[in-house]
Amino acid sequence: MKYKSVFDIIGPVMIGPSSSHTAGAARIGRVARSLFGRQPKWANISFYGSFAKTYKGHGTDVAIVGGLLDYDTFDERIKTSMSIAESLDIKITFQIEEAITDHPNTAKVMIGDDDGELELVGISIGGGKIEITQLNGFDLGLSGNHPALLVVHDDRYGAIAAVANILAKFTINIGHMEVSRKEKGKQALMTIEVDQNIDDAVIAELSALPHITQVTKIVD
Known part of the structure; x- marks a missing residue:
């Protein structure tokens, strides 16, 4: 280690x-x-x-x-x-x-x-x-050691890119990202660890995206 x-x-x-x-x-x-x-x-x-x-x-x-x-x-x-x-x-x-x-x-x-x-x-x-x-x-x-976003979304084309584009708009750098889904085409979960804390304005824009069900932030 x-x-x-x-x-x-x-x-x-x-x-x-x-x-x-x-x-x-x-x-x-x-x-x-x-x-x-x-x-x-x-x-x-x-x-x-x-x-x-x-x-x-x-x-x-x-x-x-x-x-x-x-x-x-x-x-x-x-x-x-x-x-x-x-x-x-x-x-x-x-x-x-x-x-x-x-x-x-x-x-x-x-x-x-x-x-x-x-x-x-x-x-x-x-x-x-x-x-x-x-x-x-x-x-x-x-890890719980960095600010993070958990995004529950429909498993649809373009959902991940749309989230990444908004983070880029707010100059938020992604340190680690992974996507998990229980079944193809159903619900999925994005786990995104970032390098800085996330303002509520970012959460609001992410929540307004199509196919996004829930956005939760974890503060370091």
């Missing part, structure tokens, strides 16, 4: 004890919260592999709930996130799964309220870094 800086080796500023089991879990939860766009009323969290075996000792449970409350890895409130969630009437349940996954530090997060639900699978790859590998049944590779 290549590291861009010494901070990739040391890990993030965080509430301990583990960059992979604590900071990584907090970031998975926070990305789920960001994508959902609001505080959920309930959360069903499943742990796999190493997460399932050590989540209590490493604080993976309180960290991922802290992320769902929109706390960063260094936020002291992570330590009491379970009691804070209870005070906010957020129902939290945990499940230990025995299924073998591609990565040992895997969590599935399902959150929702009266207006909708979200399902996300994330992995903690070390040093506080994560990848989101599934979102609502779509396969993707989202």
Whole structure:
């Protein structure tokens, strides 16, 4: 594995004890919260592999709930996130799964309220870094370390080019982009990581494009 800086080796500023089991879990939860766009009323969290075996000792449970409350890895409130969630009437349940996954530090997060639900699978790859590998049944590779756009769209000719043209109009550079679809000609998901934060004007223009169903931004 290549590291861009010494901070990739040391890990993030965080509430301990583990960059992979604590900071990584907090970031998975926070990305789920960001994508959902609001505080959920309930959360069903499943742990796999190493997460399932050590989540209590490493604080993976309180960290991922802290992320769902929109706390960063260094936020002291992570330590009491379970009691804070209870005070906010957020129902939290945990499940230990025995299924073998591609990565040992895997969590599935399902959150929702009266207006909708979200399902996300994330992995903690070390040093506080994560990848989101599934979102609502779509396969993707989202790091959560850069500003990003998630664009749900009809699988139609020209949809990807239209999105790229608007990003070029606003001089937004694409660092990474991939497209996932469940079935040809149906719904698809663009995952676009960019080099700068995205203004609401960009979201508005993207949302107005033909064949675009939903546009969500993730702020770094």
